Every structure is written in structure tokens, then in C-alpha cells.
Amino acid sequence: MERAIAHMDLDTFFVSCERLKNSVLEKQPVIIGGGDRGVVASCSYEVRKFGVRSAMPIKMALRLCPEAKVIKGDMEYYSNMSHLVTEVIQEKVPVLEKASIDEFYLDLSGMDQFFGCFQWTNEIADAVQKNTGLPISFALSTNKTVSKIGTGESKPTGRLEVRAPNIQNFLNPLSIKKIPMVGTETFNLFSRLGVKTIQTLSEMPVEVLHQLIGKNGTVLWRKAHGIDDTPVVPYSERKSISTEDTFSEDTIDVQQIKSILSGMVEKLAFQLRQEKWLTSTVTVKIRYSNFDTETKQCKIPYTSSDHTLLRAVLELFHKVYTRRMRIRLIGIRFTGLVHGSHQMDLFEDTEELISLYQTMDRIKNRFGTSSVGRASGFLK
Template identity: 45%
Template sequence: MISPHHIVHFDLDSFFVSVEILLDPSLKGKPVIVGGSAERGVVSTCSYEARKFGVHSAMPMKTAMRLCPQAIVIRGSGSEYSKYSRIVTEIIASKVPLFEKASIDEFYCDLTGMDKFFGVSQYTRELRESIIRETGLPISCGLASAKFIAKMATNEAKPNGFLEVPNGREKDFLWPMGIEKVNGVGKQGEQQLKNFGLYTLGDVARTSQEVMEKYFGKWGESLWRKSQGIGSTTIETDWEQKSMSHENTFHDNQTNADFLFSEIVRLTEKTAYDLRQDEKLTGCITIKIRYSDFETTSRQEAIDYSSLDDRLIAKAKDIFAKHYQKGRPVRLLGVRFSQLIPFTMQMDLFNNSQEKLNLYKAVDDIKDRFGSKLVKKAITVKQKPKDTK
């Protein structure tokens, strides 16, 4: 007999706000908004006290302040959020055999088979309590037989709670749920389903799979499967090993430092473009240097999660400057991004980064339409290699 799956979903509650409260306990219990400037900014996240006034993520700050004029607005610190995210990651990694970092503040864990040695429910509770105790951060979690059910259970457990959907009781949990609570059902999809008379997952379940697929395509079929409690249990354990990179082997060995720095900029910019196209953030940069005698060195450093050219380029240049042996001929340079996690809009909304992100995306669009050679940074155009021997 196949052992039932036990999937846990962890979600740090109002993560950025919770970190800010750790740094300044006087904020506790107050309407707090983390985001950009009042004039042009966007809400990154907000406390539950602010949500009571209708404030939510991605809302223009002007609207948020109109709804909640007494709110305390904080610009936010990506470095602190990256730091605490890594602390939670380390705790989970030390206690769970299989886990996936789904975003900066979300994790999936597979505890299947552990029920032979531990009570899975009790182990989940203890792990959650351990995270709270060691970090001081509130965290909600759901335990179920599939990832999407565990995530929905987490949402029902918020704030700072735990909810288990026992194996065999999935339909009891799912069918009363409004279809708007299913991940992936946006406002437009919700309205389409309601126009068809489908208000809950139970309504979807009582509609044949063929009808759902006929009127809503593959999305309808997927939604029907979810209504039956059927969902993925695959934990992407190789998220930390996945990487993106670009490197260049020179026709002639190079000692011109200005050219080498410009090449680091070009390779980093090229890899950052790929990063945004794949909707990822990176948490680690590696610089590879191969000298003329084929000796190769690779140096990496952890960074605050980002997808912004200026931040990535600054760190790449810094790593190269610290480790390049000046005057020694270089045969190859490479830039690699690793510790990739799904793009989180909120992580690039700090320190005027929203405008930068919009600019980079606009440049990406131009490259997509007309080719990457059309748009280049000035430093990569001006510097040319000098002939070396």
C-alpha cells in the first residue's frame, strides 16, 4: 500500500512588516505599511491592522494613505528581509529531508514517510514553534496531501496558525471554499466561473470534467482536478543548485583592467536579463576568472535577493576587484547567479527600486523586439581590449 503524502506549506505572516516589528517593537499592533514613497510608490506589504482599512499589497500608496491616513509608512530594508529569510531556510533545512523555497517567505516540505517515526502533525507543530522561537517571526502553516491544499490550509490558518487537512478529508475542506480562494483564480477567472454558476469548489466538483474543459480549457480541467483533491506533491529540491550564467573566452589574453571590468558589466547585465525573463531573483553571485596558464578561480558571495542590474553589477564588480590578480593575463571571464527563487515583486520595491525595475523591464522589452545588441551600457561600448601578448 502506498503511503499517503504529507506536504507542509509554511508562510511567514506579513513577512516584511514582521521583520520591521522585530527591529522596532513599538510598531506592534499598529497599522504599518512597507512600501515606496507616498507620491509614486506601491504597497509592498502591510500589517493586519492596516488590512482592516482595505489596504493590500500592490496598491498605490496614494490609495493606501487615503484608506488609512494614520498608517505608519516604512521604506523597508531588503538586506534585513534577505537575512531573516536565510535564517528560516537554515532552520527548515536542518530539520526536514525534502524542502522547497517557493519564495523569500514561503516553503514547501515533504514529510511523507516520517509518520513511521514521528507523528507528522506533531512534528509540523514543533517545527513551526521552533521557527517562531528562534526568529521571533510569526509563521502560519498547513499540512495536507497536496501542495495546493496545504497552501489553502495555510491561508485559512492565518494569522500565525496551523491547520491540518487529514488524508481522506480533502473534499470536506475544499468543497465549501469559494473559488476565489484557489491559487491561480484571478478576478477575471472568478467572474467567468460565477457567470457560469460556479461559486465554490463544490460547484466545480459537481460539474463534469468534460464540461469544465469544454468551457474553460486546460485551466478548467485543472480546476476540476483540484476540486477532487488531486494536486502536485512534487517538491523542487534542486532550487538552490539551479543557476544562470554567461562567460566569454577572449581571442587574445587580456590585461586591460578597464576592458575586464566592462566585460564583467556586460556579462552581468546579460545574465540579469535572463533572470528577469525567467521571473527569478538571485541570492548569490559567482565570478569566474581563467588566466592565460588555464588556472581558474571562482569566488562567490551571498547578496540580498534581487533582479536589478545596478545592484548585481555593483556586487559583481566588487567580487572581481577583490580577487583579480592585477596585470595577470586573463583568458576567460564568467558570471553566474545561483540560489534562485521565484520573483517576488515586493523585494524590488525598496529604495526607489520600483522605478529601476520598470526601467529595466522597458529595456528588456526593447531587446526582445529589436535584439539585445541595440541597447548596451555605456561602459561596455567605450572599453575595447588592448592587444596583449
């Protein structure tokens, strides 16, 4: 049986949400982001034609498009709208994967014998727009890679089907940047070799690609040929992420405890970013030497930033640690999770902080989670 995989993507999701609240913003140039030192989290198509893009400093974006209206994002509102869209889609498909706050994969394999997969996907998109008011684009093909590329080519509010016999002809003229796994570094490498289109890439021997970029070369060769066996993973929300540490000896050393908390926060925040989660609730737990256990929690704006989470954790620790008694265990738990990415933190973070986190995450991915961190996290 031939697979039928649809990719759905809400068009300029944050902007579209703001336009639901304020119709005056329709067809106006809109930027969602932080203050003067912040960066662009999202922007409307009216702004993009001036060269504005996500993660660009707000100041630069306004130089390119001075007429743009800058709005600070409301992550809780966007999250609620995303849940609403998820519910609409989930009612109508056998297998749904929520890839991000505004992006979905649907496995409709076998449904063509009942409805016709493209017609069914159209009806789902219509239901999303009717029930939420949000514009959505989709593409339907035999796998995730082709359907995701197809959605990008069909935007805005596009609906596209790429049948199996037409996949290579569809992919060939496109830039290799359209392949999801090709980042700036990989694109620059292949550009220096004169490889800029998917067709040229597909004609390269797989052995050469393996020599250039290792095992990813084989994956890239398969994607350039429209081959992708990655399954659609059923959607489920993670409830929490946590860690705790039981000391070998009970302690009253507050500085040492703060250092351990700092290290815990960094590891959990890194995990949040890797798994593309944001948290809105922080809980700190302590257990005294007599086994009495106390917890305190607080709500915060959705984030996965170390500095925001560490500030909340330390404030809670000072509130919960009320006895001059030795501690045997401390723990941290992040709940109120929403599926998204660190990009959402662009509402709060500056360009310098974002760059710092991206660099630290790259180092951790390459050399391990303990390879870099705050100095306070290493004081034990």
C-alpha cells in the same frame, strides 16, 4: 502510504522582522515599501483591514490608512532571518522545499507511525517561534495545494489539519481565487460564467475546462478536487547565475561591447525573476586578445531589476577595462543569491517600473526571451 504534506508560511514576514527590531511597532499599522512613488512590499494585518494590499502604490495606501507607519525594507536582514528559519526547520524534517523567502513545504510522509504528523508539525512551528521570535502559520494535508490553501485559511498564527476524507468539504465553499494557480484573469473569466466557488468549479466537466483554458483546465479540475501529485523538492541554494560571450573576432568597439552586456543583463535578470532569485553581488570578466583575464565585482542591494544590474555592470566594465587592447571574451556573473521574488525590489522600484517589468516578462514568457528588450541590447 498516504502522503503528509505541510505548508508553512511566516505571517507578514517583513513586518514581523521589523517588529523584532522595534517592539513599539507591535499591533501598529505598518507598511513596508519604498518612497512616495513606490509601492507596498508588505503590510500588517492592522493595515489590511483598510483595504491596503501588496503592490499597491504607497500614496493610495496612505489615503486608505493615514495612520500607517511606512518603513523602507532591509532585504539583507530579512534574508538572514529567512536562513535562520530554514535551519530550524531543516534540522527536524526529512524533506524540505523552500518555496520563497517566507514559505516552506515539508514532506512528513511516514512519520505518523512514529510521532503523529500534526503533532510533529506543531512542534516545528513552536521551534521556529522560540528560536526566531517570528510568528508562523501552517496547514497539514495530503498534498501541496490543499495544505497551501489551508495555511491561507488559518492565518494569522493558525494551525490546521485537513484530513483526506474532509478535503472536498473543506474546499467546496471557498472562492476559486484560493486555488494557487488562479490569477485575476482566470478568476474574471470564470466569474463571467457564474463559477465563483471551488464546488461549482469541481462540478464542471473536465472537457469544458480544457476547452476554456487549455491543458491548465485539467490541472485546475484536479486541484478543485483536492488532487495534486506535485512532489516536495529538496531545498538547495543556487550559488550563482552567469553567462559569457567569446567573440568570433577580437574587438575594441566599446559601444558594441556595452550593447552585448546590456543584452546579457536583460536575459540574466529575466532568469532571476523567473526562478525567483535576487542577487547582491555582480562580477564582470574580460579576456584580452593575449588571453590575460581580469575581473571586478561589487556589492549591491538585493535586486533582480534590469536597470539596477545594468548600471552596476557598466560601471564595473569601465573599471576593469584598463588596457587599450582588443577583447576576445566578456562575461557577467551574479552571486550572493537569495530565494525570493521580484516583489522584494518594491523597496526601490516605482509603480511604473514594476508595471513595465511585469509587462515585459509576460511578453518574454509568451514569445521568447529575445522578443522584447532595451534598444541598446539589440545593437550588435
